[in-house]
Every structure is written in C-alpha cells, then in structure tokens.
Amino acid sequence: MTNTDKLSSIKAFVQAVQAGGFSQAAEQLGQSRSTVGKAIARLEARLKVKLFLRTTRSLSLTSEGEHFYQDCLRILTSLDEAENRLAQHAHEPAGQLRVTAPPLLGEKWVMPVLLPLTRQWKSLSLDLRFSAQRLDLAAEGLDLAIRIGDPRCSYRH
DSSP states (O other): OOOHHHHHHHHHHHHHHTSSSSSHHHHHHHHHHHHHHHHHHHHHHHSOOOOOOEEESOOOHHHHHHHHHHHHHHHHHHHHHHHHHHHHHHHHHHOOOOOEEOOOHHHIIIHHHHHHHHHHTEEEEEEEEESSOOOOOHTTTEEOOOSSTTTTSSSOO
16 A cells, blocks of 8 residues: 555545544545545555444444544644645745845845845845955855946956
8 A cells, every 4th residue: 555545545534534424524525435435444454453333324433443533633733734834935935045245235235125034034044245355156155146336347355
C-alpha cells in the first residue's frame, strides 16, 4: 500500500466516523460508498484490527478504532497545520536581503524604504552595506547593488 493509499484510507476512516456511516462519508468525499468501504476494509486488513462494529442498523467504533481515530485526528490536524504554515510562507518574504548602496544615498533613500519591510515581514532581515566601492555581487553574496552615476565609470578606492 502506497503512502497515498494509506492517507486516502485514513481520510475515509475519519470521514466515516465523523459522518456516522460509509454512505454519508462517501457523499462528503465525492466517492462511492463501495470505494469508502473498500478503503476502510484495506486499512483494517493492513492494521490487522477491526476499527468498526457493523450491524445492519448502526456503525460504531471498537476500542482500537477509537484510539486509532484520535491518533488520526492529531496526525491530520498536524498535516493541515504544516500545509498552512507553508502556504503562509509562500506568500511572505523570508530570509536575508543583502543590499549595498553609497553611504548618503543608502541612509537617506534606501533605508527608509527597506526598514519598514522588516516590520511588515518578520521573517525578512536586512544586511545593508554602505560603500561606494565596486563590489562583485556574487563573491560578496549581495542581492542588490544600488549605484548612482555612470555605471561604466570605475570607482576609485
């Protein structure tokens, strides 16, 4: 059984418990009752334990099923939280932004623009280097160099 199959069967199991039956779970999952029933049967076979007590009129959890259900809820909640954290970080700048600019330009114009970004995005940090020297961006690990004047002119050290 692949990890995807395991997760699908666990989701079917949790949904069946929450819905109170296979038919309702199947409807909520957009699957057939047979698909949900088979997923849970495969799960029980793999675990070598009965999770449900089934009668023609009711469906209830065994004691093992209840423990497994609680564990599954914690796992699925953790998985949702992990996905939500990643989704949040995907839309939020993070890491260190390394910028160089001439001293006066950097202090007067660059810092007032960049510093508020670190208050807005707590995962963003700045490494500001104020220098008029020509720097090798790759060798210095810089993301951005802001310069004024003719870029073809060499700066004197």
